[in-house]
Amino acid sequence: MIEFLQQLANGLAQGGIYALIALGYTMIYGVLRFINFAHGDVFMLGAFAGFYVGPWVLRVSGLGPSYAGVALVLLAAMLLCALIGIGIERLCYRPLRDRPRIIVLITAIGVSLLIENVGQLVFGADPKSFPDLVIDRALVLPAWWGRLSALTITLSQVLVLGVTLLLVVLLRYIVNRTRIGLAMRALSLNPTAAQLAGVDLDRVIMFTFGLGSALAGAAGILTSIQQPSIDPLMGISAGLKAFIAAVLGGIGNLPGAVVGGVLIGLIEALVVGYLSPTYRDTIVFAVLILILIFRPAGLLGTVQREKV
């Protein structure tokens, strides 16, 4: 039982990271109706932003490994990734706005491959060890947890879940309570009507890319705090898993992305714990195929009929 709960705790922390990346996929899909294949690579760039900027930020601010230091590095990486995301949209996707979707899809694959391979050239292909932003340790659980206090829960896991929760609440506020969020929702509901009502398409798409990429950047930092080994290809697997999470929850649906992310994290942890780590990717892909066959709109999505 304790072992089972331990796997769940590990899966939950990993699931939070998938959820953050999946939110970006889902938001961009909502406004542009296409899968930004390069999103996983923005996540990788977030981790590398932390790798290069982190030690510098900690030194200049004189903070050293601390929560405030984490917050600063997190903000810096999110800002950098937002700029990168906006740049990608401006350079590669905007010229293709009215082209068939397959053309945009191929471009997105091209952008993804370009970032990965230029990344290998610039950062080096070998894994780098991420600087210590906080000193990670196993938490001493209070005695009143009873038998549960035998669980190993690390500081980084709590940190990852806390930050994820905070960002999700913040995102929910932006999307549901602000003008730009209203414009985003209008655009994803009916692009033509939204534009007729005065929504500035370019501005909303730019904002969406910035927001989604910032979340991916945050996920990059959080994942590196948990597993401090980063490499230029780390975005491929994480990006695919997060995409599967977005589809599982129902693409275009924000709560769905969070639910999907957590579920994928839990499934992975259970497969690793009870089956074999070599089956992890295979089973996650099998989940994707099953969901697409039996419930293509996802767990929380609504079916959309195709019209002529």
Add this chain to the structure above:
Amino acid sequence: MTSRSNQAFLLVLAVLAVLTPLAGGISPYYYDILIGIGINIILAASLNLINGYTGQFSLGHAGFMAVGAYLSSWLTLQAGTPSGPAGLALFAAALLAGSLGAAVAGFAVGAPSLRLRGDYLAIVTLGFNEIIKGTIQNAEPLGAQRGLGGMGKYTGFFSAFACTAVTVLVIHNLVRSTYGRGFLATHGDEIAAESVGLNTTRYKITAFTLGAFFAGLAGGLYAHFKQFIHPEAFGFTRSMDIVVMVILGGMGNMAGVCLAAALLTVLPELLRYVAHLELLPGWLRHVAENRMIIYSLLLIVLMIARPQGLLNFKPAKVKS
């Protein structure tokens, strides 16, 4: 097949028969590249049926190739890799079995994904590719992570290019037949095609099954040429290589796709040469070492500036 294409096929076979003794004389390095060109043309032409003519988007062609490679290799290894005429008969049977196995896999992918389009289909095919790779990596009888070796070197110039000719002619004639026009109609406008009574679902599944069949054939040829196969050789990178060939040649343009397949087989060799030129700046030599940087830039620039493909000289169709 019409009588004209029958003649064309016989002509190709005759030319191959004449060239075969000559091909034996060239250096092993060029012979390797030559066979590679034949195998890549089979892969690109068969993916062209799925991604080009039928307008689907498969990112998992290497998975079907893996099925053909492993199934045919397992069969020839089980039979003890005999030599002489018995070996050739066995090789032909193994190739056919491998291709049929791949076709079954293609059907299995095509059937559930028929309700998906564009980006979803791309991810599902990618997922199937990973599942096939993952299954092989966990399969002890197939060598798992160590790879599978010891196959006889059955693939030669004649067998490789005879298969290439069969693949190109079958696909070329298929899409030009009355039945085959349905592939193009499925691509053009699915709803319009259905409203005139075409079963687009069937066309999509046929495209996947047949495309996978020929990818399996290419896999069998590859395995019995290299005499060693490894799951990593059939991953996403290989699938991407084939996709780039089809896009570069122009989706649905058979001549361009075959030409692109040949060019992209030679390109890595040229790049390897460039990477060793002392007079070039270091960063440029590093770029040349990694062909994926060049491929990805090519994809982005092509899609923005010339979506019909680099080697497609027909006027671009206006499409809304």
